[in-house]
Amino acid sequence: MIYEGKKRIWSEYQKEIPEDNYFYVRSCIRQNFFPASEKTFLDIVRNRLGKDFFETQHHTTCGGIAYHSDAIPQETVMTIIARQFALMTEAGYKNYACSCITSFGLYTETMETWKLFPELEAKIREILWKTCHKEFRIPENLAHASDIIYKFRNMIAEKAAYRLVNVKTGKPLRVVEHIGCHYAKMFPSRGVGGAEYPYVLAGMIESWGGEVIDYPERRHCCGFGFRQYLVKANRGYSLSNTHKKFESMAPFKPDMIITNCPGCPYFMDRWQYVISELEGKTYGENGYGIPVFTYEEVAGLVLGYDPWDLGLQMHQVAVEPLLDKMGIKYDPAKKYLGENGKYIGKPQMPRFIKCC
Amino acid sequence: MDNNYNTIIIGAGPAGMEAAYRLSVFGIRTCLLEKEAETGGHLLKWDRIFPEGRKASEILGFMRKRIESGNITTITSARIDSIRKKAGNGYEAELATNEGKKTITADTILIACGFKLFNAAKKEEYGYGIYNRVITNADLENLFKTNSTGSIIGENRTPAVGFVHCVGSRDEKAGNRHCSKVCCATAVKQAMEIKEAYPQATVYCFYMDLRMFGRHYEDMYLEAQQKYGIRFIRGRVSEVSEDCNERIVAKAEDTLSGKPVKITLDMLVLMSGIACNPDSGKITGSLSIENDSDGFIKYADSIFGQVKGPGIFTAGTCTGPKTLPETINEAGEAAAVIYGYLKGNSNNF
Amino acid sequence: MTPDINFGFGLSKSSRINLDNADNEKFRELAAREPDILKCMACGSCAASCSAGNFTELNLRKIILMLTRGAEKETVRQLESCMFCGKCILVCPRGINTRHLIKSIREIYCRPCAEPETGNGI
Numbered sequence: 001m002i003y004e005g006k007k008r009i010w011s012e013y014q015k016e017i018p019e020d021n022y023f024y025v026r027s028c029i030r031q032n033f034f035p036a037s038e039k040t041f042l043d044i045v046r047n048r049l050g051k052d053f054f055e056t057q058h059h060t061t062c063g064g065i066a067y068h069s070d071a072i073p074q075e076t077v078m079t080i081i082a083r084q085f086a087l088m089t090e091a092g093y094k095n096y097a098c099s100c101i102t103s104f105g106l107y108t109e110t111m112e113t114w115k116l117f118p119e120l121e122a123k124i125r126e127i128l129w130k131t132c133h134k135e136f137r138i139p140e141n142l143a144h145a146s147d148i149i150y151k152f153r154n155m156i157a158e159k160a161a162y163r164l165v166n167v168k169t170g171k172p173l174r175v176v177e178h179i180g181c182h183y184a185k186m187f188p189s190r191g192v193g194g195a196e197y198p199y200v201l202a203g204m205i206e207s208w209g210g211e212v213i214d215y216p217e218r219r220h221c222c223g224f225g226f227r228q229y230l231v232k233a234n235r236g237y238s239l240s241n242t243h244k245k246f247e248s249m250a251p252f253k254p255d256m257i258i259t260n261c262p263g264c265p266y267f268m269d270r271w272q273y274v275i276s277e278l279e280g281k282t283y284g285e286n287g288y289g290i291p292v293f294t295y296e297e298v299a300g301l302v303l304g305y306d307p308w309d310l311g312l313q314m315h316q317v318a319v320e321p322l323l324d325k326m327g328i329k330y331d332p333a334k335k336y337l338g339e340n341g342k343y344i345g346k347p348q349m350p351r352f353i354k355c356c
Numbered sequence: 357m358d359n360n361y362n363t364i365i366i367g368a369g370p371a372g373m374e375a376a377y378r379l380s381v382f383g384i385r386t387c388l389l390e391k392e393a394e395t396g397g398h399l400l401k402w403d404r405i406f407p408e409g410r411k412a413s414e415i416l417g418f419m420r421k422r423i424e425s426g427n428i429t430t431i432t433s434a435r436i437d438s439i440r441k442k443a444g445n446g447y448e449a450e451l452a453t454n455e456g457k458k459t460i461t462a463d464t465i466l467i468a469c470g471f472k473l474f475n476a477a478k479k480e481e482y483g484y485g486i487y488n489r490v491i492t493n494a495d496l497e498n499l500f501k502t503n504s505t506g507s508i509i510g511e512n513r514t515p516a517v518g519f520v521h522c523v524g525s526r527d528e529k530a531g532n533r534h535c536s537k538v539c540c541a542t543a544v545k546q547a548m549e550i551k552e553a554y555p556q557a558t559v560y561c562f563y564m565d566l567r568m569f570g571r572h573y574e575d576m577y578l579e580a581q582q583k584y585g586i587r588f589i590r591g592r593v594s595e596v597s598e599d600c601n602e603r604i605v606a607k608a609e610d611t612l613s614g615k616p617v618k619i620t621l622d623m624l625v626l627m628s629g630i631a632c633n634p635d636s637g638k639i640t641g642s643l644s645i646e647n648d649s650d651g652f653i654k655y656a657d658s659i660f661g662q663v664k665g666p667g668i669f670t671a672g673t674c675t676g677p678k679t680l681p682e683t684i685n686e687a688g689e690a691a692a693v694i695y696g697y698l699k700g701n702s703n704n705f
Numbered sequence: 706m707t708p709d710i711n712f713g714f715g716l717s718k719s720s721r722i723n724l725d726n727a728d729n730e731k732f733r734e735l736a737a738r739e740p741d742i743l744k745c746m747a748c749g750s751c752a753a754s755c756s757a758g759n760f761t762e763l764n765l766r767k768i769i770l771m772l773t774r775g776a777e778k779e780t781v782r783q784l785e786s787c788m789f790c791g792k793c794i795l796v797c798p799r800g801i802n803t804r805h806l807i808k809s810i811r812e813i814y815c816r817p818c819a820e821p822e823t824g825n826g827i
Contacts, residue, residue, distance in 0.1 A: 005485035
């Protein structure tokens with residue numbers, strides 16, 4: 001691999017990411033899948049970096065799941081988005097940051113569509129007025145939350161308590177970065193580094209001491225894909241896509257996977273368990289899986305947050321091997337204790353993949 | 357020596373050199389301008405030329421000999437700072453040369469500024485400039501010339517090698533809708549050369565349509581199949597990456613079986629197409645002639661060729677992809693037309 | 706492996722051809738015996754004129770293609786429908802003796818049952 005060649009491509013895909021003053025919207029599913037990721041993000045940007053991120057309880061789903069499952073038409077999803085923009089406008093913000101990749105893709109798609117078809121934008125404005133009595137301005141800047149962590153990656157590195165380095169060997173951890181399809185595949189210029197060789201997560205990994213793995217199926221979908229997962233009869237197809245990725249990355253012996261999408265970490269995490277049950281195969285060392293993280297979780301680990309406060313006990317694939325490699329102190333007894341020491345239950349021991 | 361000529365020829369590739377020679381035979385005085393330090397154009401980069409595989413250096417040597425004439429003034433490392441129509445008749449060009457600034461004039465201009473090889477790095481998915489084992493057709497010619505294919509392939513005597521046709525050709529997104537015409541034959545030629553060098557190699561050509569249009573080209577295709585066992589897969593390579601042994605993994609669809617294919621390769625050769633030379637726009641702009649939407653110079657007539665503009669002529673690939681013999685033919689034709697023009701016959705096309 | 710848990714779904718079989726495994730002994734033997742197989746340019750004349758092709762899956766163009774890709778199982782089976790009428794020889798623009806080729810394919814790829822089985826699979 002010629003690193004300079006990648007740098008040349010990265011230099012061609014640089015997007016403007018504002019320093020401060022964001023209207024932040026959460027994802028509908030991430031809070032269930034990875035409950036502390038968004039909380040950690042807000043804590044990092046607000047309390048560690050001192051930035052202004054505004055949230056409102058009136059924000060709803062962007063409609064992405066329904067849209068991508070063919071349950072609602074484009075006009076409906078655009079009206080939902082228009083309403084979110086109205087909330088931003090009312091709050092006095094111009095920079096819109098979203099936590100979800102599919103939302104990011106949908107916002108980008110909508111804004112591009114309105115540019116090309118102003119009559120459609122006018123129609124949506126009219127529908128929004130009739131239904132909600134709201135008006136909106138289109139955000140001056142749209143960022144995905146991973147763009148923001150990317151922007152502040154070096155500031156995070158300066159405050160780092162741990163690095164993506166194996167403390168025993170001193171070598172950089174080998175990290176697979178997986179980018180959500182809706183981040184840049186539709187509009188490569190809207191993603192940091194473009195769509196073929198995205199830099200948004202690679203930049204964080206480099207900055208925090210890790211080594212990025214470039215493996216043959218890096219562009220492949222994680223397996224979520226909405227329709228293929230939502231219908232149970234199609235789930236084998238979802239599973240097979242994930243399986244294909246793991247078969248492709250396994251020879252590189254990754255220590256961990258970082259993702260920036262709601263679905264990807266979930267599917268790459270949970271399907272490792274299902275693959276182990278069906279095939280008897282695990283992809284990590286010593287019968288473990290390859291731990292999968294959101295970028296907020298990794299930023300949190302680097303900054304020294306307690307792994308259990310980051311919600312890492314909610315992962316199917318045990319994260320302990322990675323914590324040990326990074327030299328992070330944790331209390332195994334507290335893994336399954338929630339708030340006020342309340343026992344939250346633990347997974348039944350799978351047959352093959354080691355849990356803890 | 358005075359700086360007045362009958363014809364200024366822009367570009368000393370095969371077209372410019374051949375036209376200069378033909379005009380010199382007619383007794384016409386030309387100034388042959390070349391921006392590079394040497395004459396020869398793309399021939400300099402090539403090792404062998406299809407269909408017979410003649411050495412490019414021999415062809416070039418022959419052409420260079422032919423332009424050693426008192427009627428031809430060759431200026432290499434020449435930059436055209438300006439070129440314009442003079443008041444009255446003729447043209448004037450200001451040059452920056454190794455000997456300093458110079459102004460030359462002539463009755464006619466022959467544009468033979470050729471093409472640019474498509475920059476394969478623009479097709480990001482092919483990983484040119486990112487993966488060591490991904491090279492272009494021009495790179496491979498250089499490896500053949502210097503006998504150094506091993507620098508990519510290594511010690512492996514049974515390598516797998518792939519050729520991707522139509523890189524930057526028939527590709528609207530890459531800005532080139534046209535077919536580059538010569539890449540299919542070049543790929544088949546190079547594939548056979550690889551088999552000559554590595555008889556145990558497995559060689560694949562990934563093509564969209566095999567356009568073996570010229571005389572003896574179909575024979576090359578048959579020879580490639582029958583004698584060399586080269587495998588042809590109808591499908592465009594869509595993704596290229598590196599496996600953990602730093603070999604290339606390429607994906608395509610075998611469109612004839614309707615199935616996706618995957619292959620691991622020791623070398624992947626991208627057939628960079630013929631793209632317009634962006635410099636031609638600067639020249640045509642100052643001479644008030646037009647470039648087409650594909651960037652190549654526009655012909656005045658689609659059958660009889662040549663451009664609109666009194667005393668301005670073209671030869672070679674500045675008007676679109678051509679093989680070497682076609683370029684040579686057109687240069688000869690341009691010389692005849694220029695001769696007629698200078699003799700007062702303006703009814704050339 | 707039989708899972709203890711019935712997920713109600715499993716891994717799907719990939720349709721992808723892995724060309725890394727395309728070179729096999731059988732194909733090399735076939736190409737040595739029938740060198741003209743390498744001349745096929747996939748024009749489809751044989752399949753278009755095939756007596757059996759309209760009523761069965763038989764498609765000689767595809768069979769040759771799949772053999773060169775190392776995927777033999779699914780295609781060799783098709784040859785059971787061939788009636789050896791020889792129409793395909795007439796139309797092949799590259800003069801491949803397709804009838805003889807089919808015989809050789811059967812001999813090499815269906816070795817345990819080199820002789821045509823009873824019934825033609827129609």
